[in-house]
Every structure is written in structure tokens, then in C-alpha cells.
Amino acid sequence: MSAQTTSEPEIVIDVNGLTKSFGGPPVVRNLTMHVHKGLIYGFLGPNGSGKTTTLRMLCGLLTPDSGTGTCLGYDIRTQTADIKRHVGYMTQRFSLYNDLSIRENLEFVARIYNLEHPRRATQEAIDRLGLADRADQLAGALSGGWKQRLALGACILPQPELLLLDEPTAGVDPKARRDFWDEIHQLAHEGMTVLVSTHYMDEAERCHEIAYIAYGEILAQGTVAEVIAGAHLSTYTVTGPNLADLDETLKSLDGVDMVAPFGVELHVSGRDAAKLEAAIAPFREKGPQTWTRGEPTLEDVFIDLMSRIKDNSA
Amino acid sequence: MSGASDIDRRTRGFRASFLRVRATFIKEFIQLRRDRVTFATMILIPLMQLILFGTAINANPRHLPTAVLVQDDSSFARSFLAAMRATDYFDISLTASSEAELDHFILSGQALFGVQIPAHFGRDLIRGERPEILVIADATDPTATGGAVAALNGLSQTVFSRELVGPAAALAPKKPPYDLRVHLRYNPAIETRLNIVPGLVGTILTLTMLIFTGLSVTREIERGTMESLLAMPIRPFEIMLGKISPYVVVGGLQMSLILIVARLLFGVPVEGSLALLVALTLLFIVANLSVGYTFSTIATSQLQAMQMSMFFFLPNMLLSGFLFPFRGMPQWAQAVGELLPLTHYLRIVRGIMLKGATFADLQADVLALALFSLAAMTLAVARFRQTLD
Secondary structure, three states: OOHHHHHOOOEEEEEEEEEEOOOOOOOEEEEEEEEEOOOEEEEEOOOOOOHHHHHHHHOOOOOOOEEEEEEOOEEOOOOHHHHHHHEEEEOOOOOOOOOOEHHHHHHHHHHHOOOOOHHHHHHHHHHHHOOHHHOOOEHHHOOHHHHHHHHHHHHHOOOOOEEEEEOOOOOOOHHHHHHHHHHHHHHHHOOOEEEEEEOOHHHHOOOOEEEEEEOOEEEEEEOHHHHHHHOOOEEEEEEOOOHHHHHHHHHOOOOOOEEEEEOOEEEEEEOOHHHHHHHHHHHHHHOOOEEEEEOOOHHHHHHHHHHHHHHHHO | OHHHHHHHHHHOOHHHHHHHHHHHHHHHHHHHHHOHHHHHHHHHHHHHHHHHHHHHOOOOOOOEEEEEEEOOOOHHHHHHHHHHHHOOOEEEEEEOOOHHHHHHHHHOOOOOEEEEEOOOHHHHHHOOOOOOOEEEEOOOOHHHHHHHHHHHHHHOOOOOOOOOOHHHHHHOOOOOOOOOOOOOOOOOOOOHHHHHHHHHHHHHHHHHHHHHHHHHHHHHHHHOHHHHHHOOOOOHHHHHHHHHHHHHHHHHHHHHHHHHHHHHHHOOOOOOOHHHHHHHHHHHHHHHHHHHHHHHHHOOOHHHHHHHHHHHHHHHHHHOOOOOOHHHOOHHHHHHHHOOHHHHHHHHHHHHHHHOOOHHHHHHHHHHHHHHHHHHHHHHHHHOOOOOO
């Protein structure tokens, strides 16, 4: 193992300045990221922001155009064979064999990782995942939720030190998502590091740390609280009648950067607290809505980050 | 974490590598077993081809429809026609009453041969005037008429032996002062199926082996399973061996099927060593699987892999000596043929099955097949994309 891991053993993913393009403009631009051992690290961003490309570079499936880094102390350019032994990668699209049963799929994985007792390990995984009733069903016949359980089961079967999960809960029902996250937390508790990409804000809030990526660049990273605080966003929550009309009016005001309806509430945010106060003052006095000072949500922050990028590039 | 050093230990070494190849073999075999259409194809293609080629194809056809225009009623004319019938090549089924009608029979395809015996043929012959018999052959298909024309030339020696006696004996053709002995070894009756059926083993194996492996890697890419496979600790040559080996078994089964049917239905023998035939056929199977696998790593879809397989299959079929005599081809075509595995295998399979050839007789072809396999495998492993770049 390299000297880096012995001096700072807690860093599992350590990459600097990763850039990757596929002939066109870069999909990932100058990406730097450090993930500590035992953490659940959420990787957020809109579609096409470079999340999948980043995950693929981390597990050796893509070679970065420039930039350096290590994953579990192995060089992501030259030691991909070692990385593959220790990393479990769950693809966005189900990529096990539809024409094999759950048991056959898991046994295949167990054998490829040279587990000592592939049959026994497979049976244990089937029991742990609660797939015993379906063990001999073809994977192609399973529903989305069960496929996702199977894919996760296949990933953790060889007991990797690092899990890379690419939008694992897309299209999965809330109960299955809850179970899935409970499992992830249990694994992290046992010392596994998990990097998980997602679109869902509630999932982001279940992560120890998050990074927000858009247009191939990381815009913010840290704990959820740090990211929210780092955005320096002032937010008011408005309740009362005629919110739709108010929404339209507020949007055009200078100092109001974002207005978003949340059920019976309206979130009104601005980057400059003083300007926001000045802009909304007449509405607070006039009524009839009730204004309360609130905390911006993670979603407020991400939408604001996105719009800043647009403002800069426009 | 103790698991770290554990997995490093488990996954290294020859045994670990063998176990991964075996895992891939098992996976491929299960998938193959589940794919009923493919499985049926593997059995039906050989059977269908064997029965079609074995029964329907004859490069030395007999009983060909023949039209006659007889303008002479001598016994010579009758003897000549009787001798033609006796060769078994001619089936005199049409009688023309004019030259125009004779031409029409040939043009319309009702007859492949037209025979015109002119007026006063018998009289002129006795007078020593060397009258002519005209035989028109439809040579658009030389194979169809070649044997019959050769038989016709052989007639002249004996056809009028009964008529040319007594005073006319001087007109009888003289025998050459020597005897020519021709031994038609290995296939004395010149039966096409003895040539075709062993060749079919090679052709069928080429076709099926190419297609099945050609599809194997592209299928993983099209179904999206390649991404998972590449993220696992398995090396390209392990994937290749694991994917190829189930088809060695399949090819072996096909070969057995063909040999059994060939023996039972067509009486095609195996004169030489069966063990040698099996061993060298396995080598040939591996050669084709390697080519198919190489295509599989180049093609981006199953359709492309299929097209590449056909592109490779055609010259194999045409230039190997399967359909047309290898030695009859121009030098450049023979040179291309020497590069194709089927060419060498045809010499091997015909050699062992028909001629009883031994390993020593076939060394050069075995070496060529082995080199070919090695080159194709090396190329396949080098071409295999280990990343998604």
C-alpha cells in the first residue's frame, strides 16, 4: 500500500483535478474530492452533471483525461485491478443477468471474487436480503425494488471496503427506499465507506456528507448543515391566501432570488439579506399573508446554486 | 480490515484464475441452456445442412434429359443411342423432328443434351467417309454436363463393335498399344457425398461457432451487463476462456451428431483414427471460436457481430475447397485459402475420414490451425476493452 494511506488512513477516496470528456466539452471538470472512511457520502446533482462518469473513474471503468487520485490507496489510473477487488460498484441500470436466477447471479459474483464457499456465502446473502422465497426466480422477472435489493446484495457479497452506488433508489417505492437506507447505515456502521449518488433531497439529508455537482463541477461539499450555511441564503416562509399571485409578484423583485411553493407555504429566499428585507417589507406590512423567518432547505440551496451557475454563464 | 488482505490472497494465483474461468463457464452454460431457440438452432442447423447436402447435391449427375433428332434408320444409329442410354448419364426422353425443334428443347431447358444423327449416317460410315454425330450440351452449368461429356468420349472405342465385323472390321478403332490403369482411390464410385459430408463438419462448425461466440461479448454490451462484469476482478483472458469453453462442448456435440448421422444415413466411413479426428476437430473449433470472439470484441452490436461472421464465413465456404476444387483456383485465391482455417481442416477431415491419414500426414495443417488459433486469441485479448472509455 502507498505511503499516503499509512499517513492518513482515514481517507478512502482522494482525487484531485479529475477531468474527463468524451470528445465534446468535459463531462467532469477539475473535480477534487476527499471521502473519509466509514462515511456515507452523498453525491448530488441534476441529470447529466457527471455523477456517473465520476463514479466510473473511481472504480477504474473510465480513465481520467487529467488529474490524479487514489481509491483505497490504489492509483485510479494504474491499479484498477486492485481497486476492483475492494470496491463494490452498483450500476444505475440493473446490470446483473436477467436470464439467471437470483441464486445463480449471486453465485457467479461469489465465484468471480473467489469467495471460499460461494454456495454458503450466496445462501447467507439470500437470507440476509430476505430473498429466500424468490431465490430461484429469474432476475428479469423481479420488480424494480427486488432487482435493486439483488444488485445491492451482489455488491456487498464480496465484502468490499468501499461501495459506489449510482442512483440506487431511482424508481423504487418509499418503503423499499427506507429499508435500503437502513441497510446502508448498518454497513457504514460496520466500517464500509459508501459513496451514493441520488436526486432525492431526503436521501441527501441521510448522508454524513454531501457534494453537489452540476455541469461537471462540484459547487458545494461538506455536511448538510455546512452546505446550507455556506450558501448564505436568507429565507422566509409565507403562509396565507393568494400565494400563487404573490409568487408571481415577488419573483420580479430585486433582492428576491428564489420563490418556491412548498404545499401551503411559499419559500422566499435571497442571497443578500438586507436587499431581501427591503424588497419584502411592503408585503409583510400589507398582509394578509403571515411571514416568518425560516431556514433554507437543502433544495433551496441547490436550486440557488444551479441558478448562480446559469447567471454566471449567461 | 482483515478482509482486505484476505481477498488479495484469495484472488491471486493460477487456481483463483481457473475458478473465475469456471464461474464464467457455468454462467454461460446456464444462459445457453435457457436460450431455447439458440439451442434448437445448434442441433437443427447441422441436421438440416447434412440432410440437404448429403441427399440433394450431386456433382456428377446422371439420367440427364436428352433430346434426339434421328434422320438415319441404320443399326448404327440405334446402337449409338443404346450405348448412350447404357452409360446411365442420358435419359432419352424427347424426340425432335427438325433442327429447330432440337434447338428449342435445349433453349427451353427441357433437355440438357441434344443428339443429331444425320441422314445416311450408316451408309457413309461403311463407306469410310467419317460422318459426324452432333451432340449439343447445355454447358451453362459445366458441373452438370462434364461427367456426361466424358462418358460420351469413352463411347467411341466400343460403340460399334457389334456392327464393325467381317469386311467392315478395318473401320473399327484400333486399341492403343498399352493399357492405362486408373485407380480412383478413397472414393471409387465418385460419390459427391463422400466429398461433401466430411467437408460439412467443417462448414457447419465454422458457421455455428463463429455466430455463437460472435454474439457473446456484444450481448453483454447490449444488455448492459458488461459494466458490472468489467467492475469485477476478472481478467480479459479469463472472460474469453470462460465464454469460449461452453461452445467447445457444443461444437463437440455437433461433430458427434454429424458423424453419427453421416455414418448411419449416408454410409460415410471414418477410415483413420477417430481419436485423432476428435482431437483435431477440437483444435479447429477453438480456431473458429477465437475468430468469433475477436469479432465480438470489435463489433458494437449483435447485428454487427453477425455481419462480420458472415463476412468471414463466405470466403471460408468458397475458397477452402469445400464447394470447388482447391487446386483449380488461381494462385492468389489459393494463397488466400491457405489463411483460412477451414482449408486446413478440410484436408484434415477428408484425410482422416476418407483416406485414413495419420498425424504425420497432417502435421502442416495442424500447425497452421494452431498458429491461427493463437494469433486470433492474442488479438481478441488485446482488443478486449477493459474500460468503458
